[in-house]
Amino acid sequence: MGVELREATPDDLEECSQVIFAAFTQLDEQHGFPRDFASVVEAVELTRPLLHHPLIAGVLAEKDGRVVGCNFLDERDAIRGVGPTAVDPRVQGRGIGRLLSEAVLGRCGRVRGVRLTQDAYNVRSLALYASLGFDVKEALVFVEGRPASGPVAGVEVRPAEVADLDACASLCHELLGEHRRGELADAVAARTALVATRAGRVVSYTSGFNLFGHAVARGEADMRALVLGVYDAVSDPIGLLVPTRRADTLRWCLGQRLRLLKPMTLMARGFYRRPAGSWFPSVMY
Numbered sequence: 001m002g003v004e005l006r007e008a009t010p011d012d013l014e015e016c017s018q019v020i021f022a023a024f025t026q027l028d029e030q031h032g033f034p035r036d037f038a039s040v041v042e043a044v045e046l047t048r049p050l051l052h053h054p055l056i057a058g059v060l061a062e063k064d065g066r067v068v069g070c071n072f073l074d075e076r077d078a079i080r081g082v083g084p085t086a087v088d089p090r091v092q093g094r095g096i097g098r099l100l101s102e103a104v105l106g107r108c109g110r111v112r113g114v115r116l117t118q119d120a121y122n123v124r125s126l127a128l129y130a131s132l133g134f135d136v137k138e139a140l141v142f143v144e145g146r147p148a149s150g151p152v153a154g155v156e157v158r159p160a161e162v163a164d165l166d167a168c169a170s171l172c173h174e175l176l177g178e179h180r181r182g183e184l185a186d187a188v189a190a191r192t193a194l195v196a197t198r199a200g201r202v203v204s205y206t207s208g209f210n211l212f213g214h215a216v217a218r219g220e221a222d223m224r225a226l227v228l229g230v231y232d233a234v235s236d237p238i239g240l241l242v243p244t245r246r247a248d249t250l251r252w253c254l255g256q257r258l259r260l261l262k263p264m265t266l267m268a269r270g271f272y273r274r275p276a277g278s279w280f281p282s283v284m285y
Contacts, residue, residue, distance in 0.1 A: 016047050018067075019087070022089055046084075070085075071104050078112045079114070085101060111270070157226060158195060159194060171202060172184075183207055209234070228256075
């Protein structure tokens with residue numbers, strides 16, 4: 001194919017963002033779903049932190065000196081997260097996505113587990129990841145909007161602080177079997193993380209109510225209180241990846257006037273424990 005792989009650097013921001021924008025826009029439009037990116041600017045905003053973070057590895061595919069594909073591996077915690085994977089639409093179907101995926105998986109060694117999410121309507125990527133040893137674990141749907149109800153009495157929702165990291169990591173490990181502390185620490189620094197407390201005790205948290213944020217709660221009531229607390233904590237619409245098997249949660253989201261945007265699939269290779277309590281994954285896992 002005349003394709004060469006190399007490590008991504010911050011200098012690749014423009015070309016890498018263009019590939020991500022083109023690949024996801026074509027996929028969305030082909031299947032009639034809302035576009036992930038309204039413009040290349042939004043793709044740049046997504047890509048910049050991936051290229052600059054010391055614990056997120058990027059691999060690029062080049063053909064004739066031009067970037068035609070990219071993939072990333074989140075190495076902040078024991079469970080690795082793959083993606084986003086993107087290939088220039090002009091050269092899709094030639095095995096470049098497989099080369100990129102094999103490259104990032106080659107970095108994983110004997111890690112506990114590797115996970116990703118993919119758009120459920122993208123059967124090509126589903127087949128690729130299944131062939132690479134990933135198993136489907138959860139059917140998801142991405143919902144977005146502003147909840148119709150206000151905050152819950154007796155629950156304080158506030159920005160997470162460094163002092164909350166131990167409690168959040170402990171809650172995550174108890175319910176999911178892993179702690180995700182590295183990811184959460186970045187979210188605290190970026191001021192996207194929120195915690196919900198009852199009588200001063202952390203009962204739920206999120207690293208961010210968007211595609212790249214996950215959320216964990218001891219029970220459904222604590223998760224709903226966290227979601228409804230956004231009225232006082234954030235001003236923008238929120239996004240949640242809801243496991244569709246949690247039918248009551250999905251119906252509650254619909255009752256809160258959140259819009260269903262697209263179906264997705266959570267896949268895992270290696271360790272996976274079905275979460276206890278209430279949980280929303282991120283686009284990584």
